[in-house]
Amino acid sequence: MQFEPLKNDRLLRAARGETVDRPPIWVMRQAGRYLPEYHDAKGDRDFFECCRSPEIASTLTLQPVERYAGLIDAAIIFSDILVIPQAMGMTVEMVDKKGPSFPEPLKSPNDGQYEKIMQKQVDVKAELDYVAKAITLTRTKLAGRVPLIGFCGAPWTLFCYMVEGGGTKLFVQSKTWIYKYPDATKALLQKIADICVDFLALQVAAGAQLVQVFDSWAGELSPAAFADFGLPYLRHISANLPQRLQELGLEPVPMTVFAKGAWFALDELCDSGYNVVGLDWLHDPAEAKQIARGRVTLQGNADPGVLYGDRAAITKTVETMVKGFWSDKKGWIANLGHGVTPFVDPDTLKFFFEEIHRLTQ
Numbered sequence: 001m002q003f004e005p006l007k008n009d010r011l012l013r014a015a016r017g018e019t020v021d022r023p024p025i026w027v028m029r030q031a032g033r034y035l036p037e038y039h040d041a042k043g044d045r046d047f048f049e050c051c052r053s054p055e056i057a058s059t060l061t062l063q064p065v066e067r068y069a070g071l072i073d074a075a076i077i078f079s080d081i082l083v084i085p086q087a088m089g090m091t092v093e094m095v096d097k098k099g100p101s102f103p104e105p106l107k108s109p110n111d112g113q114y115e116k117i118m119q120k121q122v123d124v125k126a127e128l129d130y131v132a133k134a135i136t137l138t139r140t141k142l143a144g145r146v147p148l149i150g151f152c153g154a155p156w157t158l159f160c161y162m163v164e165g166g167g168t169k170l171f172v173q174s175k176t177w178i179y180k181y182p183d184a185t186k187a188l189l190q191k192i193a194d195i196c197v198d199f200l201a202l203q204v205a206a207g208a209q210l211v212q213v214f215d216s217w218a219g220e221l222s223p224a225a226f227a228d229f230g231l232p233y234l235r236h237i238s239a240n241l242p243q244r245l246q247e248l249g250l251e252p253v254p255m256t257v258f259a260k261g262a263w264f265a266l267d268e269l270c271d272s273g274y275n276v277v278g279l280d281w282l283h284d285p286a287e288a289k290q291i292a293r294g295r296v297t298l299q300g301n302a303d304p305g306v307l308y309g310d311r312a313a314i315t316k317t318v319e320t321m322v323k324g325f326w327s328d329k330k331g332w333i334a335n336l337g338h339g340v341t342p343f344v345d346p347d348t349l350k351f352f353f354e355e356i357h358r359l360t361q
C-alpha cells in the first residue's frame with residue numbers, strides 16, 4: 001500500500017524510545033460524543049453501522065485531527081473493541097445512553113453457545129475487512145499529517161463483555177468463570193488472543209502505524225489472577241504479532257499496552273514485550289517513571305475528570321505530568337489516563353493540549 005510520506009512522526013519516534021523535540025500528544029476517545037461534529041456526522045445512524053462504513057469511520061477519525069490541527073500528533077481509527085466478539089459470532093448492540101449489550105452472553109462452558117463460539121473458525125480477514133478498509137481510506141485522507149493508530153481489546157476485557165453481556169460493576173459472571181471454570185476460561189482467552197494477533201496484523205497491513213491493546217478491566221483482577229488470566233494473553237499478542245508481520249512481509253510497528261487499573265503489574269508490564277505502557281491516572285507520574293527505568297515509553301495519564309475542572313486545575317495536572325515524565329526529552333506520550341468523557345467542552349480539551357505544548361517548550 002502506498003501512502004503519502006509522514007510529515008509528523010513524533011509519536012512513532014517517542015514510542016520507539018527516541019529523543020523528540022516535544023512529547024507527542026493524543027487522547028483516548030478523541031473522536032466521540034463530546035464533539036458536536038461527531039453528532040452531526042453520525043446523525044441517527046447506529047454506532048456499529050458507523051464502524052462498518054469506511055466513509056463515516058474515516059470522517060469521524062479525522063474530526064479531532066482537524067479541530068486540533070497542530071496540537072495533536074496521532075489519529076486513532078474510529079471503531080470499537082467489541083468488533084472481535086461480533087466477528088466470533090456474538091450479537092452486540094450499542095444501546096443509547098446505556099452502552100454495549102449482548103442479548104446472548106456466554107452463561108457457562110456447558111451452554112451450547114460456548115461450544116459454538118469455541119468451534120467456530122473465525123476468518124478475521126473476511127469478518128473484519130470493513131476495519132481494514134476504514135484504515136486504508138483514513139490513511140489516504142490523512143495524507144501524512146499524523147500517524148494512524150490501530151487497536152483491539154485485550155482477551156481478558158473482551159472475555160468479560162462476552163460473559164457479562166455488557167458493562168458491570170460486580171463482575172459476577174467473570175469471577176464465576178475464572179474461579180469455577182478456569183480451564184474453559186483459558187481456552188476462550190487463548191482463542192481471543194489468536195484472533196487479536198490476526199486482527200492487529202490485518203490493521204497493520206491496511207495501514208495502521210502503531211497498535212494499542214486496551215485491557216480496560218485489568219484492574220478487576222487480583223495480582224495473582226492477572227498473572228493467570230491477563231498477562232499471559234497480553235504477552236501472547238506482543239510475542240506473536242511481530243512474527244506474523246514478518247511472515248506477511250511487513251515492517252514491525254510499535255505496540256502499546258493499556259491495562260487500566262493494573263498498577264500492581266507496572267513492573268511486569270514494562271517487560272511484557274510492548275514498546276509503550278499506557279497508564280491510568282492512579283499512577284503518580286514520577287513514581288511510574290522510576291519503576292519503568294527507561295525500559296518502555298510511558299503514555300498518559302491525566303485524570304479525564306480534570307476536563308470538568310477549571311484552567312488552574314488543568315495547568316496543575318499538566319505540570320505534574322511534565323515534571324514526572326519529561327525529564328529527558330524521551331519516553332513519554334502525553335495522553336489522558338482513560339478516554340475523554342461526554343459533556344467535556346472541546347475548548348477545555350484544547351486548553352489541555354496547549355498547556356502540554358507550553359510547559360514542554
Ligand code: CP3
Pocket residue numbers: 027028029030031032033047076077078079080081082094096097098099100151167214216339
Ligand atoms: O479513541 C477513539 O477515539 C477511537 C474510538 C474508540 C471507541 N471505542 C469509540 C466509541 C475506541 C478506541 C474504543 C475502545 C473501547 N470500546 C474500549 C476500550 C477503552 C475504554 O474506554 O476502556 C471499551 C471498553 C469499549 C466498549 C464500549 N464502546 C463502551 C463501554 C461504550 C459505551 C460507553 C461509552 O463510553 O460511550 C462504547 C461506545 C463507544 N465507543 C462510543 C464511541 C465514540 C460512543 C458511542 C455513542 O454513543 O455514540
